[in-house]
Amino acid sequence: MATSPPHPSYASGPAYPSGPADGAPLAGPGTAGSLRHAHWWQRAWVRYGALSTLLAISGLVILALVREETGTEGFLVGLGLAVLPVPLLIAAFRWLDRVEPGPWRNLLFCFAWGACAAALIAIVANSFATRWIATATADPSSADTLGATVIAPVVEESAKAAAVLLVFLFRRRDFTGIVDGVVIAGVTATGFAFTENILYLGTAFGTDQLTGGTGIASVTAATFFVRIVMSPFAHPLFTVLSGIGFGIAALSADRRPLRRVVFPLGGLLLAMGMHAMWNGSSAFGEYGFFAVYAAFMVPIFGLLTWLVIWTRQRELRTVRAExxxxxxxxxxxxxxxxxxxxxxxxxxxxxxxxxxxxxxxxxxxxxxxxxxxxxxxxxxxxxxxxxxxxxxxxxxxxxxxxxxxxxxxxxxxxxxxxxxAPPVPVTAPPWPVYGVYGYGPQPTPYPAYNPYRS
Incomplete structure (x- = not known):
């Protein structure tokens, strides 16, 4: 085995650098020398500290808001039930990302952004918009419907897509294609759905405490069945459309900047539209929810699952080819x-x-x-x-x-x-070979040389 790295140089294809001497990596622009005169706000620890502080403050605020809305018991019940689908969803997205695994810090940031920052933006903006519409129209029921079908999809999908945009801009090396966009968007939406499920399940538990509902007929059981059993993938499915748009933009060449804008915006608009249709399914009649679920959610979920698995196989073919x-x-x-x-x-x-x-x-x-x-x-x-x-x-x-x-x-x-490795196919000749099938020993065409024969 070689003890020093080779130094490839090709006449065709991209220019290959000489290998690092004695296995040492080449120094890049991100070394200490290039940051010697960097301003304090440009240092990595300052940016990480500011971002962590922002997410921590958002988490504390959203924790206080949800606890105030649900009460302590409702919060604990909602937390215990809402956490159930999270490991399964995270495991599914990590499985998709196994070809070129992204760093865990990106996924932690996305989950924290969805659970804290995006959820806080959604709660504050949705509440403000719904109250403003109710005051302007003097019709609280219409305000709730308009807020759920128009305001909430726009606000929530924009807040979740912000995490995808941040990773796309500042962690570009880790964002190389559709699978990366799907994983980043899906983990962000998983965090958002986690916080939202705590709120909905905790509120349902509080309603049961007031009305005396228990067992399978309780509001908590119905909410759990709809949000955790039937549609744990709803929010990830919406936001994945934005992630696919950013993934296609990542695959576009730098000389086509229009695609880098059109595809993410198109994915975001599709996510908003699908979210609005899902929220407005209750307005389609008694069975509107099940009709939208069967006619749109399940087929689109299957289509997107096929797309990301096909993309995953394509990435493996790229590895074998390059x-x-x-x-x-x-x-x-x-x-x-x-x-x-x-x-x-x-x-x-x-x-x-x-x-x-x-x-x-x-x-x-x-x-x-x-x-x-x-x-x-x-x-x-x-x-x-x-x-x-x-x-x-x-x-x-x-x-x-x-x-x-x-x-x-x-x-x-x-x-x-x-x-x-697949076995190498060996084709037998159509005629019998002498020395096989009982025809006796195969003769040598020439006498074997024996140096000791006189």
């Missing part, structure tokens, strides 16, 4: 591109490393897989003319990360490739 260039250059073994392009082979490689070396080795293999996938996507964007000015630096960083982990990852991935 990484062989690095195998030819010596950065990867010949078997690695196939193994890295198969989720089953990746899982087998991690299990092999965990079984023979330990959990730390399995984590290193997982990081190796993530860096290799990012490298494949980076090269794919470069071949399509969508690479940024830091392409060479970023490629050098990723190659350096792979080279440092090669001793642990390569044996595991080669083992996984041997297990999962």
């Amino acid at each position: 990484l062989p260039a690095y195998a030819v250059a010596g950065w990867l073994t010949p078997a690695e591109p196939y193994a890295l392009g198969s989720m089953r082979a990746r899982r087998i490689a991690r299990q092999y490393a965990r079984r023979h070396v330990g959990r730390a080795a399995a984590r290193e293999v997982a990081r190796y897989e993530a860096y290799a996938t990012s490298l494949a996507f980076l090269r794919h964007r470069a071949r399509q003319g969508r690479s940024g000015p830091d392409f060479a630096v970023r490629e050098g960083e990723l190659l350096g990360e792979l080279w440092r982990r090669r001793e642990v990852a390569r044996p595991a991935l080669d083992h996984a490739a041997r297990i999962t």
Whole structure:
């Protein structure tokens, strides 16, 4: 096995930088030297601290508002019931993101934004707008209907899409396509639905306390069935449309800036329209909710599920297509591109490393897989003319990360490739071969040379 990294140089395709000497990554523009004269407000810890403070204050305010609305007992009941679908939804979005896993800090930010900031914006704006409409029209029932079908979809989807926009603008390296948009939007909406479900379930519990409703006929049971059992994916489904718009914008080349505006706005408008139709389903008659659920929600959910799974498979094909260039250059073994392009082979490689070396080795293999996938996507964007000015630096960083982990990852991935690779087809000739089928030993065409024969 090589002990120093190769230095690939290609005449065609994007310009490849020389490999990092002794496995060290190339220094990029984000090093300490470039930040030596940065202003204090440009420092990362200042931005992170300000954002964390904003989300913490929003969380405390929304906590106080929901508790005031539901009471302490209602809040605790709503919290216990609303948390049930959250692990399932987060696990589903993480499964979609397994090809190129995004950092956990992005998902934590999105969930916190949805549960705290977006929920606070929605409660304050919806309450203000509904009261203003009721005062202007002197018709509280019409104000509630208009607020639910017009005001709420616009306010809530805009507040949730703000998190997707922030990640798109300030974490552009982690936002590369449709799957990233779906995951970021879905996790944001999961956080928003979590807070909203606490409010609705806690309010329903308070109503049952006043009316004496118990059991399956209670308002709490009905609310739980509709919001947690039948439609836990409702808010994620709406906001995913915005995420798809941002994902398509991420795939667009920089020379087409119009697409970067049109597609996110189009996705946001679709999310608002679908949200409005869902909220207004009760106005379609006694069975309006079930009609909208069966005719629109379920088919659209199935269509979007197919879209993201198809996109996931397309990403794996991209990995298998782009990484062989690095195998030819010596950065990867010949078997690695196939193994890295198969989720089953990746899982087998991690299990092999965990079984023979330990959990730390399995984590290193997982990081190796993530860096290799990012490298494949980076090269794919470069071949399509969508690479940024830091392409060479970023490629050098990723190659350096792979080279440092090669001793642990390569044996595991080669083992996984041997297990999962399809068998090579062998076609038998249509006629019998002498020496087979009982025809006796196959003769040699020439006498074998024996140097000891006189």
